[in-house]
Amino acid sequence: MQDVSPEAPEAxxxxxxxxxxxxRGIERVGPGSKxxxxxxxxxxxxxxxxxxxxxxxxxxALLTLFPFFIILAALAQFFGHGPDTARAIDSFLRTVPSxxxxxxxxxxxxxxLARTGSLxxxxxxxxxxxxxxxxxxxxxxLRRAYGTGYSRAFWHYRLxxxxxxxVSVILALAAFSAxxxxxxxxxxxxxxxxxxxxxxxxxxxxxxxxLAILALALYILFYSLTPSxxxxxxxxxxxxxxxTALWWMSVTMALPRALGLLGGYxxxxxxxxxxxxxxxxxxxxxxGLVIGAQLNxxxxxxxxxxxxxxxxxx
Numbered sequence: 001m002q003d004v005s006p007e008a009p010e011a012x013x014x015x016x017x018x019x020x021x022x023x024r025g026i027e028r029v030g031p032g033s034k035x036x037x038x039x040x041x042x043x044x045x046x047x048x049x050x051x052x053x054x055x056x057x058x059x060x061a062l063l064t065l066f067p068f069f070i071i072l073a074a075l076a077q078f079f080g081h082g083p084d085t086a087r088a089i090d091s092f093l094r095t096v097p098s099x100x101x102x103x104x105x106x107x108x109x110x111x112x113l114a115r116t117g118s119l120x121x122x123x124x125x126x127x128x129x130x131x132x133x134x135x136x137x138x139x140x141x142l143r144r145a146y147g148t149g150y151s152r153a154f155w156h157y158r159l160x161x162x163x164x165x166x167v168s169v170i171l172a173l174a175a176f177s178a179x180x181x182x183x184x185x186x187x188x189x190x191x192x193x194x195x196x197x198x199x200x201x202x203x204x205x206x207x208x209x210x211l212a213i214l215a216l217a218l219y220i221l222f223y224s225l226t227p228s229x230x231x232x233x234x235x236x237x238x239x240x241x242x243x244t245a246l247w248w249m250s251v252t253m254a255l256p257r258a259l260g261l262l263g264g265y266x267x268x269x270x271x272x273x274x275x276x277x278x279x280x281x282x283x284x285x286x287x288g289l290v291i292g293a294q295l296n297x298x299x300x301x302x303x304x305x306x307x308x309x310x311x312x313x314x
Contacts, residue, residue: 041298042291045145050290053141057134057286058279064134065104066111067127071165073112074124085112095248097256100281103274132161139225141290145297148227164224218245222296235300240292247288255281 073085089108093101136157143149150157219241226237259277 038295038298042294045294045297046287046291049141049144050287050294053137053144053290054283054287056137057141057289058283060134060137061282061286062278064127064131066108067123067130068165069108069112070120070123071127071131074120075166077120095252097252097259097277097281099256099259099274100278103278128162128165129158131165132158135161135164135225138221138289138293141293142222142225142297143227145290145293146227146230146300147297148229160224164221222292226296230297230300233300235296237296239299240294240296243295244289244292247291248285251281251284251288255284 069085069089072088076085076088089105093105096104139157139161219238222241223231223237226235231237255277
């Protein structure tokens, strides 16, 4: 037996309150809402270009991975940070599934050991062009997402890509150097200044700073390659970078488990299974990058007439 009739005024008022909250929630995400419009824009954009661009990025990622580390090794040697090359390789391999890391570790090390002196610098120059193609593909993804065109000479974009590559490598070397210094400071405090253990804990937290610098590189990539008409406006650029980073982490954690449930690719691809898995991983990461680009474009609104950049600027 119920204590209160469902038609009592208080019961009706409670149901009305719940209906009001539900209606407000539907208004926020339902048809006609901004959230619905953004999701629709992302889905349409990804469906139009996402699968093709993800395939291009997967191929170029595998193709440009080795030249990128050759560039990093050359610049590390130039700045006197040779050991940071190995740290950079290890840090990158920790961001990919173990099967992909096992496939790439030995070939990358073999390529770097085979190149010294002038041969290393020649490989770095060739690598700038190759890795630049990867950067230009991301530029094209963003250009299509925003619906803009190219307005500058081909060589201008290539020089910009080369500068971005060099800056990203220098930032990576700075991050690894900072990581080494923080590790040494932490050990010094723990061993020689035991009374300052609390300070050591703060330094341990500070070791996340180099990782934050590397994560920031993704935002810099999105910001730098966004068409200038929208780059100079108030349109947000961070949502796409954050989504891509979270997507990358999720794929890295989920892919090995998914392959384990499927029994691996050995029975289908034999000795090429590792290569196929690497391509599939980079395809998934590339697909996430396309979603991130489309998300930024979906959140963007055409700049006000006060913005003087032409509409076709990329």
